Amino acid sequence: MPEIRSIREADWPQVHDLVVEVASAGETYTMEVPRTVEETREFWTGRQVVVAVDGESVLGSAKMGPNRQAQGAHVGTASFVVATAARGRGIGRALGEYAVEWHRANGFTGIQFNAVVSTNTGAIRLWEALGFETIGVVPDAFRLPDGKTGASYADLHVMYLGLADR
């Protein structure tokens, strides 16, 4: 299992490479490919940013924090990237479990994922395994990488995990 720790200054170039890899694939995030480490920093911010490391190697990263300001700041959100070469080693799950515990420890009452691409079935299954439910589906809200027949579209799932009874 990888170690999960807070990001350090020296990790940013590797996190940038991860984000570029994921953004270039174009399959899971609604984002432009960041051109500089600085652009990655701007995109990859939150109250907490962690990396999953194997020695000096950054295999994945997660950012987390409030999903909305002020009246909505008690519900959190998180985003995740895992290196293609490191898939299938439980890194996404370890980062996801970390994020759930972080939100719980910081008093959030729930976690909302705003836009999980319906074709990203591995992610959906993983979040379901951690207790998340799809609470809404935005039809055709994600443009998949163009195929030979032109643009095609996938749904975006809004997923939620409650952390507190009230």
Next chain:
Amino acid sequence: MPEIRSIREADWPQVHDLVVEVASAGETYTMEVPRTVEETREFWTGRQVVVAVDGESVLGSAKMGPNRQAQGAHVGTASFVVATAARGRGIGRALGEYAVEWHRANGFTGIQFNAVVSTNTGAIRLWEALGFETIGVVPDAFRLPDGKTGASYADLHVMYLGLADR
């Protein structure tokens, strides 16, 4: 009916007052009260910003544009403020109809509202009248202004209107 036109430089102080009024009520937006016109400008941005005016008086405003970047930029979103003193005059409806037409004219395939407070029944009824449907409900995601018995919470509705067949 008010005139709806693109915002002009001279409108910003009045739009700031509107946003402060709505944010101070604390009932419909997840936001801090902006302290300066500059903070209002940062919050109230989009590809298009319009005001509903009666002569020199700004009675309401809307901002609209893509809900997400890149792979998600074909679905739009919009936000609305109407002066308390001007409620019940059809200003919200006029701004809403403008937003729907603007999205249609600009080739968006749908409009997503990310966070409509469940207690804002006037807004929900209005958006339903324009064809929007609630496609998801985030439980207790909005902290209502504190009452005598402490904090209470309302749900946030994700609402959607499709504009294109595919």
